[in-house]
Every structure is written in structure tokens, then in C-alpha cells.
Amino acid sequence: MASFMGLFPYNMAGPLNFNHHNNYKYQIGNHRNSALFSCIDHNLTQHMLSCKRQSCSTTTITCSAANKPSPSTEVSSTAKIRSEVLSPFRSVRMFFYLAFIASGALGGLIATTRLIAALANPSRVAEVPEILKGLGIDIGAAAIFAFLYYRENKAKNVQLARLSREENLSNLKLRVDEKKIISVSSLRGVARLVICAGPAPFILESFKLSEPFTQSLLDRGVLVVPFASNGNLPSFEFDEGEEMKELTTKRKRLWQLAPIYVSEWSNWLDEQKKLAGVSPESPVYLSLRMDGRVRGSGVGYPPWNAFVAQLPPAKGMWSGLLDGMDGRVL
Structure with a gap:
């Protein structure tokens, strides 16, 4: 469920004739x-x-x-297992997204320290454009993979919520x-x-x-x-x-x-x-x-x-x- 979708009127095919008897x-x-x-x-x-x-x-x-x-409002283990079965590679993708975010953040941190050192040393001013380029790449990569992780995690939560509602329905x-x-x-x-x-x-x-x-x-x-x-x-x-x-x-x-x-x-x-x-x-x-x-x-x-x-x-x-x-x- 699930949410209510298709909230549009359905027209019956032609007039309906109900023959109800009094008996x-x-x-x-x-x-x-x-x-x-x-x-x-x-x-x-x-x-x-x-x-x-x-x-x-x-x-x-x-x-x-x-x-x-x-x-309970908590997601059951059954719903989590069903989610893994329906999307078997989601966990792998999310792991790599986190790894790439960490790599980009680490590269950005190193590039930032190099940039500070280059700006403080007039003899290394020529290195600044190259360092900025690398810093931009690291920040961009971290931002892209952070967005992909956010989207994947949101889809996971939506799926878990739907599976949880289905499980609650099945127990009625x-x-x-x-x-x-x-x-x-x-x-x-x-x-x-x-x-x-x-x-x-x-x-x-x-x-x-x-x-x-x-x-x-x-x-x-x-x-x-x-x-x-x-x-x-x-x-x-x-x-x-x-x-x-x-x-x-x-x-x-x-x-x-x-x-x-x-x-x-x-x-x-x-x-x-x-x-x-x-x-x-x-x-x-x-x-x-x-x-x-x-x-x-x-x-x-x-x-x-x-x-x-x-x-x-x-x-x-x-x-x-x-x-x-x-x-x-x-």
C-alpha cells in the first residue's frame, strides 16, 4: 500500500439493470x-x-x-529480508557510494591542506590552479555520490514502509x-x-x-x-x-x-x-x-x-x- 493511487472515477459500461426480487x-x-x-x-x-x-x-x-x-512502528526483520530479495544489489551500491564519498572527502581534505600551504608560500603559487582543479573534482565526486546515496536510501525507506504496511495487512x-x-x-x-x-x-x-x-x-x-x-x-x-x-x-x-x-x-x-x-x-x-x-x-x-x-x-x-x-x- 500502500498509498491510494488512481483516484479517478470508473464509468460502468452502460446502464446497470438490477433485477431484485421482493422474496x-x-x-x-x-x-x-x-x-x-x-x-x-x-x-x-x-x-x-x-x-x-x-x-x-x-x-x-x-x-x-x-x-x-x-x-510496532519498527520495521520487522521479515520486511527487511523481503526488501533485500526485491533489491539484492542495493546494499552493495550503497556501500560503494559511501566508499566513494569517503574517498572524495579525504581527497578534498588533502587538497585543501595543499592549497593552504601553496597560498602561504609565494614560491608555490603556480601550483594553485592545479590544486584547485583537483579540489573541485573531489568535492564534485563527493557531492554526486552523496546524492546517489541519498536517493538510494530514500527508495529503500519507501520500500521498507510499503513492505511493512503489507505485512501489517497480511496479519489482519x-x-x-x-x-x-x-x-x-x-x-x-x-x-x-x-x-x-x-x-x-x-x-x-x-x-x-x-x-x-x-x-x-x-x-x-x-x-x-x-x-x-x-x-x-x-x-x-x-x-x-x-x-x-x-x-x-x-x-x-x-x-x-x-x-x-x-x-x-x-x-x-x-x-x-x-x-x-x-x-x-x-x-x-x-x-x-x-x-x-x-x-x-x-x-x-x-x-x-x-x-x-x-x-x-x-x-x-x-x-x-x-x-x-x-x-x-x-
Whole structure:
């Protein structure tokens, strides 16, 4: 992440026609009035996630989680190793830059002492132009290599920050069903996640807009993670009629994931918005590559039609071969 890039509107290809039926019988969470989940984090600090569900026609899911310790701002060893793998010769270049800076500085110091001695001795005045020339070369070389080192170090810090954010994202938790909790990293090589973050109406409208593209999104390994910034996840209503049974099953699969440890998700998203200069209240989306790295993001509704057009199928003859064709990393 990554920062929010490509904050331009995507136009859907033609008007969308949603055929919603009135016979909605299934609502997420209406099978249990209340549930209490107890989870223990990596620091053995017990946290409780209480979800209150109501079975009325306007069912809402209210999730609250005790604050967990904020992840360390220090760059982990894993991120440093990944940085070395992605840029194997950076350390070598930086070493030589420092060596050339030291050499130029030492040469400049020697030339300066010679210049002082030549200026103090009238008999050596003829040597001054040659000494100045050498001093200029030493200063210029030291300045050039100092600039190259600064640029390389800046690129390294940017890469480490991005890898650190990706690592924090991979450690966030998702609920697949009532009995299974996984981390985002568990879906690497399996699914391309699309995170929809915003108030409940934004989540619900994103849910409706994705309906015409359900099959195409699943074919491309897309799974949606809805994150309600106001803490109230809307109830997703599915048509349980016989003629819509197959589509309903696919819709449930596309929207089956739910974030837990809400405070950690909120902190991570707030950091991305801050880095991108996006208002904390703005609804946003992030799309991840098959390898779990952020490939795209923006303000507003996810461009489902663009995902279908850009992403390769997750299965078939191109499976695996095109996993790296998800798009460039942000």
C-alpha cells in the first residue's frame, strides 16, 4: 500500500439493470440472536468480540472489539529480508557510494591542506590552479555520490514502509464462518481481495453494484471484505427463490468474509488514507493482487467492471502463469 493511487472515477459500461426480487428470505446473521467470540492475540492478551444480531427485516450486525496493542512502528526483520530479495544489489551500491564519498572527502581534505600551504608560500603559487582543479573534482565526486546515496536510501525507506504496511495487512484477521478465522496472508495465491471500507450505505450499495459481475469476479478469484467504518455492517439480503438459488450461492461466497479486531483494521485503513491525503471519512476501496500486495485503490465504489476487464482468470490454462499480471504494486 500502500498509498491510494488512481483516484479517478470508473464509468460502468452502460446502464446497470438490477433485477431484485421482493422474496428475500435470507439475511446474514439471522440464525443466531447473539454470539460472543473470545479471541487471544499473539501477545496472549484476551480480547472479546461481541456481535449483536437482530432477526427483524432490517437486521444489522454491530461488532465491537476491545482495542489490541498497536503494532510496532519498527520495521520487522521479515520486511527487511523481503526488501533485500526485491533489491539484492542495493546494499552493495550503497556501500560503494559511501566508499566513494569517503574517498572524495579525504581527497578534498588533502587538497585543501595543499592549497593552504601553496597560498602561504609565494614560491608555490603556480601550483594553485592545479590544486584547485583537483579540489573541485573531489568535492564534485563527493557531492554526486552523496546524492546517489541519498536517493538510494530514500527508495529503500519507501520500500521498507510499503513492505511493512503489507505485512501489517497480511496479519489482519478475517472471519470465514462461525468456526473459522484466518489471516489475510492465508489467502495469498488463493484469492484477490477487494476491501470496501465506508459507512453501511456505501457497503450496501457496493454489494448491489457487484451483482451483475458475480460470476466473473469469482472466476478471477475475487473475494470482498466489507468494512463498515461506523461499526454497523448492513444486512445483505439474498433472494432464496428457486430460480435465483445458484446466483444466491455465488453471492454468499463472494461476500462471505468479515473483518474482526475492528480497531486494527481501522488503524491500518486510517494510515493508508493519511498517507494518500484522503479524508478519514471518505469511503474507499483497495484491491489486492493474488500475492497479497495492493494493486489499486480509490475513493468511492469499487469498479467491478474494471476488475473483470483487467484481472486474468484464476483457473484454467492461464492459472498460475498470469498470477503476476494483476497490475503494478502501489
